[in-house]
C-alpha cells in the first residue's frame with residue numbers, strides 16, 4: 141500500500157513531476173518501448189486521436205505535444221495486462237463486486253465476449269454470434285421498443301455513433317441517454333436558443349488574438365493539460381487570464397512546459413492566471429450578473445463600454461436585460477457570489493479593457509441546477525461587447541470526452557431535431573420514431589420503475605458515473621438484460637441485469653482491419669475540427685471486434701430483412717459509412733475527400749459568422765433573476781446556515797472519470813488516498829473537529845431517503861467557508877436523482893447540500 145500523506149504542493153503544473161508521473165504510469169501498465177511509440181503517435185497526422193480529452197491539436201501536425209494525462213490515458217488502453225476468461229473462472233461476480241473500481245480496471249484489457257451465468261454466478265465465454273442472437277431475442281421480444289435503452293459514452297467514433305443511432309432508430313426508439321447528459325448538455329441547451337448553435341464559437345487561432353481569457357469552473361491542469369500551452373503563450377504575449385474557481389487550482393496558477401528545455405533545466409515556470417477569484421460554489425451566476433451590471437453602469441456614466449453596433453444589428457432583448465441589471469442589488473450579488481463588489485468590478489474592468497475576449501467554461505458551471513441560465517449569462521456577457529463572431533473572441537465550452545461533441549453531431553440525442561429524422565427517412569427508407577426518448581436520469585427512473593427493460597451501453601461506466609448510486613444500481617439490477625461494449629472491466633459489469641453480456645472492443649490506439657483493409661475512424665474536437673484517427677498497436681486480443689462491427693452485426697441480427705441498410709457491407713470499408721454520413725448531414729459534404737487534408741476540416745458554425753439560427757434571426761439577450769432557490773438554499777432554510785455545506789464533486793489528477801489510475805492528486809497535495817474532503821480550517825473548528833478527523837457525509841434532501849457516503853478524511857484547504865470538495869465517483873451516492881439542471885437534466889453534482897457527521901457517530 142502506498143504511503144498516505146497530505147503535503148502542500150508548491151511546484152508548477154507540468155514540469156518534471158509530469159514526466160516522472162508518465163514513467164510511473166508506463167511501468168504500472170508493464171509497457172516498455174511499445175508504450176513510448178504509442179505516445180508519440182497520439183494526435184499526429186497518421187496516428188490516432190488521443191482518447192484523453194476533446195481539446196484540439198495545433199494543426200494536428202505539429203511536433204509531439206507532451207501531455208501527462210493524455211499519456212496516462214493512452215497507457216491505460218495500451219496496457220500489457222489482460223482480463224481473460226481465467227480471471228472470470230476464478231471469481232464469482234459477487235467476489236468481483238467486492239473489489240474497488242481501481243482493482244477492476246487494473247485487471248487489464250478484456251479479451252473475450254462473456255455472458256453471465258446465473259447458476260455459477262460467473263461470467264463465461266460466449267461466441268459473438270450467440271451474443272448478438274441473445275440481444276436480438278430480447279429486443280424482438282419487447283412489446284414496445286421504447287422499453288430498450290441505448291447509452292453512449294463520448295469515446296465512440298463518428299462512424300460507430302452514426303451506425304448506432306441508425307440501428308436504434310430503425311429498431312424504433314430515441315432512448316439515447318449519453319455521457320453528455322451529465323456533462324455539457326446545459327451548454328447546448330443554453331446556447332441554442334441564444335445564438336442558434338450549441339457548440340463553442342472559437343478556434344485555437346482565436347486564443348492567439350484574445351486580449352483576455354476568462355476561465356470559469358474548469359481545471360485544465362488536470363483535465364485539458366494541452367490547454368495550458370495556449371494559456372502560457374497568451375500570458376507571455378501579455379493577455380489577461382482571469383480564473384473563477386472556489387479552489388486555487390495549481391494548473392491555473394503556474395505551468396512549466398515539459399517541452400521547454402530552458403524552463404525544465406532552470407526549474408522555471410510561467411504564471412497562468414493574471415487574476416484569480418475564489419468565488420463560492422454556484423456563485424458564478426451572481427458574479428457574471430455583477431460584471432454586467434458594472435458594464436451597464438459604466439456606460440450610463442458616459443464611459444463607452446458596450447458594442448452598440450452589435451447590439452442594434454445582431455441582437456434582441458438588450459433593453460430588458462439592461463433594465464434588470466440597473467435594478468439589481470449589489471448586496472444580493474455579493475452575498476450569492478461570495479465576492480466583494482470591488483472584486484466583481486475588478487473582474488469586469490479586465491473584461492471592459494479587453495478588445496477581444498474569450499470565455500471558457502467546464503463542469504464547475506454545467507453541473508448545477510441553474511446552469512442553463514448561468515451559461516446564458518456568460519454568453520450575454522460576451523454579447524454586450526460584441527465578443528462573438530470576430531477574431532480573438534467567443535464562447536468556449538471545453539468538452540470532456542474526446543468525441544462527445546461528434547457523437548451528438550452524429551445524432552446520439554434523445555431529443556432529435558425533426559430535420560435529422562426526415563433525412564434518415566429519406567436516405568435509409570424507414571420511418572424513424574418521432575417521440576423523444578429518455579436522457580440519463582430519465583432512463584434510470586424508467587429502469588427503476590420497470591418501464592426500461594433492456595440496457596445497452598456503447599462504452600462508459602453507467603453504474604459509477606451516474607447520480608444516486610443506490611437507486612441506479614437498483615434500476616440496473618431490475619433489467620432483463622444489460623450489455624456493455626467495453627475495453628476494460630468496470631463497476632457496470634458487476635451491477636447487472638438478470639442476463640448480462642460484456643462485449644470487448646478494439647480501442648482507438650489499435651489497428652482495425654476489415655474485409656476492405658485497414659480502417660480509420662473520425663472524431664470531432666471541442667472546436668468542431670473533424671479529423672481521422674488510425675490505430676497503430678496490435679489489438680489486445682484476436683477476439684476483439686471494432687465498435688462499428690459490433691453495432692452492424694447486432695443490427696443485422698436484430699432487424700434482419702426488415703432493414704434495407706446493408707449493415708455488413710458498410711463495415712467492410714468505413715468510407716461507405718462516411719458516404720452515408722455525408723448523405724444525411726450537409727456539413728459533411730465530400731467527407732472522405734476532405735479527410736485527406738492533415739488536420740481535417742472544421743464544421744461550419746453559423747454563430748461564428750454572426751449568422752443567428754434562432755427564431756428571430758438575432759442573438760438573444762436573456763434576462764434571469766439570481767437563483768435563490770437552489771438545493772443548498774432550501775437545505776439551509778430548513779437546517780440553519782451553520783451546518784449545511786455545498787459539496788462539489790470533482791476529478792483528481794490520477795483519474796479519467798470513473799477510471800482510477802492511481803491514488804495521488806499531486807497538485808492538490810493528496811497522496812495515496814481518495815477518501816478526502818477539502819474544507820476551510822475555520823469550518824473544521826466550528827464543527828469541533830480537527831484536520832485529519834474522519835467524517836460521514838449525508839445529503840440534505842426532502843424525500844425521506846437516506847443518502848450518505850462514509851469515512852472521508854477532513855483536509856484543511858483554501859476553499860470558501862461553507863463549501864466542500866471531494867472526488868467523483870465516490871460522492872455519487874450523495875447526488876439525488878431529482879437534483880438536475882433545469883432545461884437540461886444534468887445531475888447537479890457540483891452543488892450537493894450536505895452535512896458532516898463524525899464517522900460512525902451521531903449527528904453533531
Ligand SMILES: Nc1nc2c(c(=O)[nH]1)N[C@H]1C(S)=C(S)[C@@H](COP(=O)(O)OP(=O)(O)OC[C@H]3O[C@@H](n4cnc5c(=O)[nH]c(N)nc54)[C@H](O)[C@@H]3O)O[C@H]1N2
Nearest residue numbers: 209357358359363384421422502503504540541791796797
Ligand atoms: N485527466 C483527465 N482528463 C479529463 C477527464 C478526467 O477525468 N481526467 N474527464 C474528461 C471529461 S468527460 C470532462 S467533462 C472534462 C472535465 O473537466 P473539468 O470541467 O475541469 O471538470 P472537473 O474536474 O469536474 O472540475 C471542475 C472545476 O470546476 C471547479 N468548480 C466546482 N464548482 C464550481 C462552481 O460552482 N463555480 C466555479 N467557477 N468553479 C467550480 C472545481 O474546483 C474544478 O476546478 O475533462 C475531460 N478530461
Ligand SMILES: Nc1nc2c(c(=O)[nH]1)N[C@H]1C(S)=C(S)[C@@H](COP(=O)(O)OP(=O)(O)OC[C@H]3O[C@@H](n4cnc5c(=O)[nH]c(N)nc54)[C@H](O)[C@@H]3O)O[C@H]1N2
Nearest residue numbers: 293319323599600601605625626628630789797798868889
Ligand atoms: N458526481 C459526479 N458525477 C459525474 C461527473 C462529475 O463531475 N461528478 N462527471 C460526469 C461527466 S462530465 C461524464 S462525461 C460522465 C462520464 O461517464 P462515462 O463516459 O460513462 O464514464 P467513463 O468513466 O468515461 O467510462 C469509462 C469506461 O469506458 C470504457 N472504455 C474506455 N475506452 C473505450 C472504448 O474505446 N470503447 C468502449 N466501448 N469503451 C471504452 C472502459 O471500460 C472504462 O471503464 O460522468 C459524469 N458523472
Ligand SMILES: [Mo]
Nearest residue numbers: 319323540541
Ligand atoms: Mo464529461
